[in-house]
Amino acid sequence: MSVPYAKLPTWADYGLIPLINLVVAFTIAGLVVLLIGENPLRAAAILVEGALGRGQAIAYTLYYATSFIFTGLSVAVAFHCSLFNIGGEGQAYIGGLGVALVCLAFDAILPWWLTFPLAIAGASLFGAAWAFIPAFLQARRGSHVVITTIMFNFIAASLMVYLLVNVLKPAASQAPQTRTFLEGGQLPKLNFLLEAVGLSVRSSPFNLSFLLALLAAFLCGCSSGAHGWATRSGCAATAPRQRTMPVSARCASSSMPC
Numbered sequence: 001m002s003v004p005y006a007k008l009p010t011w012a013d014y015g016l017i018p019l020i021n022l023v024v025a026f027t028i029a030g031l032v033v034l035l036i037g038e039n040p041l042r043a044a045a046i047l048v049e050g051a052l053g054r055g056q057a058i059a060y061t062l063y064y065a066t067s068f069i070f071t072g073l074s075v076a077v078a079f080h081c082s083l084f085n086i087g088g089e090g091q092a093y094i095g096g097l098g099v100a101l102v103c104l105a106f107d108a109i110l111p112w113w114l115t116f117p118l119a120i121a122g123a124s125l126f127g128a129a130w131a132f133i134p135a136f137l138q139a140r141r142g143s144h145v146v147i148t149t150i151m152f153n154f155i156a157a158s159l160m161v162y163l164l165v166n167v168l169k170p171a172a173s174q175a176p177q178t179r180t181f182l183e184g185g186q187l188p189k190l191n192f193l194l195e196a197v198g199l200s201v202r203s204s205p206f207n208l209s210f211l212l213a214l215l216a217a218f219l220c221g222c223s224s225g226a227h228g229w230a231t232r233s234g235c236a237a238t239a240p241r242q243r244t245m246p247v248s249a250r251c252a253s254s255s256m257p258c
Contacts, residue, residue: 055199059191059206067092069213073220074127080224087134087149090156091127097160098126100168100178107185115184116208130156 008017030040051061071088078085085091102122106115134148164176173179187207194201 055201059204063206090153093156094130095123095127098122103185107182
């Protein structure tokens with residue numbers, strides 16, 4: 001029987017390892033910039049300045065980071081279930097479709113605080129339904145989940161292009177996008193948080209969903225910690241029964257969103 005690796009100290013797991021990853025990433029990127037004849041230090045300075053140099057830049061960075069937090073959690077939760085969910089991109093596409101359909105349907109008749117939970121439910125339903133297909137194929141047919149989820153990323157992208165161009169796009173518009181959501185489909189902005197610490201933000205889409213992403217990350221972290229405690233305390237003794245879990249239950253657990 002193989003001996004499990006020792007658990008890293010907290011300071012190494014959450015501090016040293018991410019720092020090493022960051023240094024390696026910047027080093028490799030710097031070598032590429034150097035090969036094309038540019039100054040890598042200047043390129044890194046421009047990168048940092050564009051992301052964190054001004055209040056406006058920080059607001060946009062946090063806004064774009066929100067989607068990455070949610071998608072990263074979809075991979076992390078599946079990984080704790082011993083599943084490698086590489087289809088987070090496609091699930092995010094289809095989950096966004098669920099949000100859009102809810103907002104388009106209710107933004108004119110409901111306030112944002114009622115549309116918000118409906119949009120979350122729509123995203124969860126659509127994203128989980130999209131993940132259910134490769135999960136079912138793995139449970140029923142033995143299809144490799146990495147291959148199927150990668151394929152479903154491209155299928156989701158093509159489906160979104162088709163729906164935006166042929167179904168959701170307003171008749172008089174040339175841009176492949178839906179109409180602008182009305183006030184009932186727009187989340188409150190959080191620019192005031194940055195302005196409260198002295199940063200200037202003219203306008204940005206940075207909104208309440210960022211706080212929801214942080215809450216989801218916290219809850220998933222608590223859930224993972226509780227799972228680890230249960231495993232160490234002997235609750236994992238029931239694991240052999242999972243080998244005979246019905247196909248429908250395995251598919252549901254594989255496609256369950258965070």
